[in-house]
Amino acid sequence: MPRRPPRSPRSSGAAGRRDTAPAPPAARKRGALRERKTPRKRRPDPPQDGYALAERLHKAAIGLLRLLRRQDGASGITAPRLSTLSVLVFGGPRTLGALAAAEQVRPPTMTRLVAALEAEGLVARETPAHDGRLVILAATRKGRALLLAGRQRRLAALAELLARRSAAERGALQTAVPILEALLSSGPSSGPAGPRQPGSAPQSPRPSTTLRAHSGTSSR
DSSP: OOOOOOOOOOTTSHHHHHHTSOOOHHHHHHHHHHHHHSOOOOOOOOOHHHHHHHHHHHHHHHHHHHHHHGGGGGGOSOHHHHHHHHHHHHHOOBOHHHHHHHHTOOHHHHHHHHHHHHHTTSEEEEOOTTOTTOOEEEEOHHHHHHHHHHHHHHHHHHHHHHHTSOHHHHHHHHHHHHHHHHHHHHOOSSOOOOOOOTTSOOSSSSOOTTGGGGTOOOOO
């Protein structure tokens, strides 16, 4: 009687099961230890001291702005119009598009603001001799006088507040002013802010346009 050939081992038998069997607990523990030894990059902690100082400065700046805004009622025009006029007085004549960009509002909004200022005789349109199609907006003599008078009222109110403080406190503020000016001149670390509604707070760390309305500095 002929013999049967020997059976070949099955790849899906016990040997295959041994290949896919889970590792014993000791092996898993050694693997976990190796993973723990691998250093992981840690994000730096946020500068808590800087945030605390920023919060105090932010609160103080808003409080000062609200305090000085009380003097603007005597000007007889709204805060958005006053802010727009300040750009033309301290920043110089410019196109409507440039004015809208400086105030961070959309051109249709700036068109309405300029129309109101023109109706009150505070802003006038100019056409350069080299380009008759270009329209430049500029503050009139009346508009400049109105804005400078409002600036003087703000400065007088602030000077009165400072006079109530001690000489040492005024000296400390005098020392801090150049630091604040350097912070403002360095600009924000993020991108430019998008359009905002007139009179609302800016979306960027840069100083409020309304706060600059009587500062005597250019908005550019």
